[in-house]
Amino acid sequence: MRLFATRRSRQRQLTRLQILNSTLRVPQLGLSVNFKDFPRMHEVGDITEFARRFWVPGSDATSPIRKCRWCRPTGSEAADATTFKQLKSPMAPDLNSVPPSPQQKSTAVHTMEPPRPGIAKQPNILYIMADQLAAPLLKMHNPNSQIKTPNLDALAAGSVIFDSAYCPSPLCAPSRMSMVSGQLPVKIGSYDNACSIDPSTPTYAHYLRTAGYETTLAGKMHFIGEQLHGYESRLTSDIYPGDYGWNVNWEEPDRRLEWYHNASSILQAGPCVRSNQLDYDEEVMYKSKQFLYDHVRKGAGVRPFCMTVSLTHPHDPYTIEKKYWDMYEGVNIELPDVTIPQEEQDSHSKRLLKVCDIWDQKFTPEQIKRARRAYYGAVSYVDDCIGQLLQVLKDCRLDENTIVIFSGDHGDMLGERGLWYKMSYFEASVRVPLLIHHPASFKPHRVSANVSTLDILPTLVDLVHTTLWSGLPMDGNSLLPHLEDRPGGSDTVFAEYCGEGTVAPLMMIRRGEWKYITCPADPDQLYNLPADPKELVNLASLPSKHPLVTVEVSQILADFVAEAKAKWDMEKITADVLVSQRQRRLVWSALKQGRFTSWDYNPNDDGREKYIRSHIPLDDLELKARFPPVDAKGRDMYSGLGGLGAGGMGGVVVPQAGAHSQ
Numbered sequence: 001m002r003l004f005a006t007r008r009s010r011q012r013q014l015t016r017l018q019i020l021n022s023t024l025r026v027p028q029l030g031l032s033v034n035f036k037d038f039p040r041m042h043e044v045g046d047i048t049e050f051a052r053r054f055w056v057p058g059s060d061a062t063s064p065i066r067k068c069r070w071c072r073p074t075g076s077e078a079a080d081a082t083t084f085k086q087l088k089s090p091m092a093p094d095l096n097s098v099p100p101s102p103q104q105k106s107t108a109v110h111t112m113e114p115p116r117p118g119i120a121k122q123p124n125i126l127y128i129m130a131d132q133l134a135a136p137l138l139k140m141h142n143p144n145s146q147i148k149t150p151n152l153d154a155l156a157a158g159s160v161i162f163d164s165a166y167c168p169s170p171l172c173a174p175s176r177m178s179m180v181s182g183q184l185p186v187k188i189g190s191y192d193n194a195c196s197i198d199p200s201t202p203t204y205a206h207y208l209r210t211a212g213y214e215t216t217l218a219g220k221m222h223f224i225g226e227q228l229h230g231y232e233s234r235l236t237s238d239i240y241p242g243d244y245g246w247n248v249n250w251e252e253p254d255r256r257l258e259w260y261h262n263a264s265s266i267l268q269a270g271p272c273v274r275s276n277q278l279d280y281d282e283e284v285m286y287k288s289k290q291f292l293y294d295h296v297r298k299g300a301g302v303r304p305f306c307m308t309v310s311l312t313h314p315h316d317p318y319t320i321e322k323k324y325w326d327m328y329e330g331v332n333i334e335l336p337d338v339t340i341p342q343e344e345q346d347s348h349s350k351r352l353l354k355v356c357d358i359w360d361q362k363f364t365p366e367q368i369k370r371a372r373r374a375y376y377g378a379v380s381y382v383d384d385c386i387g388q389l390l391q392v393l394k395d396c397r398l399d400e401n402t403i404v405i406f407s408g409d410h411g412d413m414l415g416e417r418g419l420w421y422k423m424s425y426f427e428a429s430v431r432v433p434l435l436i437h438h439p440a441s442f443k444p445h446r447v448s449a450n451v452s453t454l455d456i457l458p459t460l461v462d463l464v465h466t467t468l469w470s471g472l473p474m475d476g477n478s479l480l481p482h483l484e485d486r487p488g489g490s491d492t493v494f495a496e497y498c499g500e501g502t503v504a505p506l507m508m509i510r511r512g513e514w515k516y517i518t519c520p521a522d523p524d525q526l527y528n529l530p531a532d533p534k535e536l537v538n539l540a541s542l543p544s545k546h547p548l549v550t551v552e553v554s555q556i557l558a559d560f561v562a563e564a565k566a567k568w569d570m571e572k573i574t575a576d577v578l579v580s581q582r583q584r585r586l587v588w589s590a591l592k593q594g595r596f597t598s599w600d601y602n603p604n605d606d607g608r609e610k611y612i613r614s615h616i617p618l619d620d621l622e623l624k625a626r627f628p629p630v631d632a633k634g635r636d637m638y639s640g641l642g643g644l645g646a647g648g649m650g651g652v653v654v655p656q657a658g659a660h661s662q
């Protein structure tokens with residue numbers, strides 16, 4: 001029997017039996033199959049229909065078990081007889097004595113509550129992230145948006161849409177470190193784009209991996225130092241350096257470092273044939289689609305996956321492939337809504353203009369339109385990627401049992417108020433898209449409460465029916481009440497910024513209608529978002545007798561001031577940031593001397609373990625040969641199995657053309 005052609009192959013077959021050594025439910029057939037009792041069940045006939053439809057290559061209704069390899073052979077089925085003898089031989093181990101796999105064990109330990117109706121106990125998770133995607137510009141938040149996002153719009157139509165979602169810090173790495181850990185930036189020492197967080201910091205990847213998930217990352221996460229932080233695998237390297245090279249120095253605030261943003265992104269905006277960002281995202285897309293194709297062909301006992309696909313678009317520079325640039329041919333790209341002379345800007349915005357080298361830059365309307373057009377094209381590119389991923393999920397019949405999350409790390413001012421890029425608490429910079437799609441569990445609706453990507457970790461923990469470990473810090477709140485459209489969800493967002501462009505900690509509290517911003521170096525800011533969505537009236541700066549400064553407004557401002565004072569010890573945080581910056585300057589200056597050892601991630605991509613190889617067991621080759629697998633007459637063996645996905649084959653390998661391919 002060729003399925004047992006090698007010792008390793010046989011071992012793998014036995015491993016499968018071990019995994020299957022429990023009850024498998026087949027709801028479509030109303031069957032529960034206990035694999036320990038398989039021969040007895042077969043004799044009484046319970047398994048016949050199951051075997052006919054899903055286990056038996058070449059079977060049909062008139063000879064349902066003719067080729068079932070677990071059964072006594074009939075006629076001339078010599079190969080199957082070999083299989084049977086192998087299993088029944090004295091040398092075969094007692095399969096029922098094999099202890100349960102670690103995966104089964106850990107799942108049982110951490111499953112604390114029964115699954116909710118409509119959601120599988122362990123659904124797959126596909127978490128798609130964009131970089132620098134400004135939520136207020138998207139059609140799902142602004143029906144008049146010129147940006148073409150048909151795939152995102154369709155996803156949003158079936159999703160819970162968070163209309164007021166924020167990042168924990170309007171800068172790449174601090175935002176992401178907080179998102180993965182559910183802890184605010186200062187607590188984990190993630191102040192800027194060159195801060196490493198402690199590898200002992202629990203992330204959502206640790207939680208889900210403990211709960212039995214295969215956790216993988218395709219694309220960007222901007223980790224410094226340690227590159228996995230709980231992801232079992234990374235499918236690509238990061239696009240940005242994983243070292244201390246982008247350290248910030250508050251002790252020389254007027255010195256522009258060479259890696260800071262500058263005006264070139266705007267001045268050079270336009271189409272391209274290829275960019276390094278396209279190089280990156282095309283690899284991310286290939287690897288992540290391949291991960292799904294591989295997952296669905298792994299056979300029985302496969303763990304659910306949590307794959308984060310993190311694209312670098314639509315991050316500047318504002319250039320995109322001509323195909324996407326041309327989508328906006330003839331569109332009169334809108335100019336920014338708000339123009340503020342640079343002398344009238346708030347003090348942090350003035351610093352940002354200088355740190356980004358756009359102070360005194362007078363961009364023409366045409367330059368601004370070209371930059372925005374390229375950005376729109378890059379958003380359409382992201383939309384295209386989303387469409388591709390969702391199509392692969394559907395083609396692999398994984399869509400029904402996969403929760404799709406879409407979000408980002410921060411936005412882009414894109415010329416609003418004369419500002420570009422991020423690092424600001426104005427809406428286009430600090431608000432992010434956030435969608436959670438699983439219509440079988442959560443009816444599509446909009447959530448107006450203020451939420452944060454900090455909330456993703458506790459939400460994922462709830463979605464996979466595990467629990468947060470007690471006694472550990474957690475700043476995020478589960479979004480489950482919002483997803484289920486019931487009371488009890490949080491409405492407060494805290495954000496912290498300690499990167500370039502400021503000289504002291506810059507903090508935000510967003511609650512209800514209000515946005516409060518405070519920094520020891522600047523006057524406070526207070527905006528009422530529903531009344532002043534463009535954030536033009538800083539209520540904290542008005543004289544006390546101004547008609548807008550009502551008793552209520554005065555009280556709210558006083559409450560925010562007191563809350564911020566109690567929450568943040570600005571002197572201590574400033575001192576901690578300065579020490580961290582100095583330490584990293586020292587360490588980085590040393591690491592650049594002599595032999596340089598990179599911390600950048602090098603993904604494992606071994607061609608010797610791919611495709612058709614002599615040392616790979618034939619049953620594995622059979623599984624990978626084709627999806628969906630077919631019977632001897634070429635009929636789809638997955639018909640009727642829909643969302644069961646990998647494992648629907650029960651781990652039994654069906655001979656597939658192309659497994660040997662000579």
Ligand SMILES: [Ca+2]
Pocket residue numbers: 131132171172173315409410
């Ligand atoms: Ca970013």
